[in-house]
Amino acid sequence: MGAYRCQNHYRRRSYACVLFKATLRDTLLRAAEAKLYEVYWSETILDEVSRNLVSTGRTSAEQAERLLAAMRQFFSEATVTGFEYLIPSMTNDEKDRHVLAAAVKAEADAIVTSNIKDFPDRALAPFRIKRLSPDQFLVYLFNENPEAMTRIVAQQATQLRRPPIAVKEILDVLAADAPQFVALVRPRLNPSEQ
DSSP, X not given: OOSOOTTOTTOEEEESGGGSSHHHHHHHHHHHHTTSSXXXXXXXXXXXXXXXXXXXXXXXXXXXXXXXXXXXXXXXXXXXXXXXXXXXGOOSOGGGHHHHHHHXXXXXXXXXXXXXXXXXXXXXXXXXXXXXXXXXXXXHHHHHOHHHHHHHHHHHHHHOBTTBOOHHHHHHHHTTTOHHHHHHHGGGSOTTTO
């Protein structure tokens, strides 16, 4: 799946709920765009993201569809299909079995999720898939390539224009889901950006 193999343990990722929050989603997708890992999802996961974005009032149905269309287009190899037959054999939380089944089908190394309890080790171990929180995953990416991850966060701020957002604001928002990652990035930025 990735340009890298060998010692890099978590190159193939499947996503669950981490696509919901805009800033976290943007950081993760920018890292995938930079080829720091390969991202996988299913249409079921994307439908869930869309439904939750709309039901919470974060976006309109049209905005959610534009977002997902852009994600599908930009990451055209990310969508996993043909995993449905695996769902009944998954032993994790019933509502998230489709996520694990898609990860198994994609031969993912890890599932990045905030719903840790829905993916117990005993359910993942037979497939050699790890469960990582967004913070664990971003710390891993930072440790593998601190310059790239620092640059990704800085560029994220400079490229957001409606409304403009400072790097400090990006980090403040990310700190809710990835406090250790933010603690690693802050010292690498200019003092005015921290």
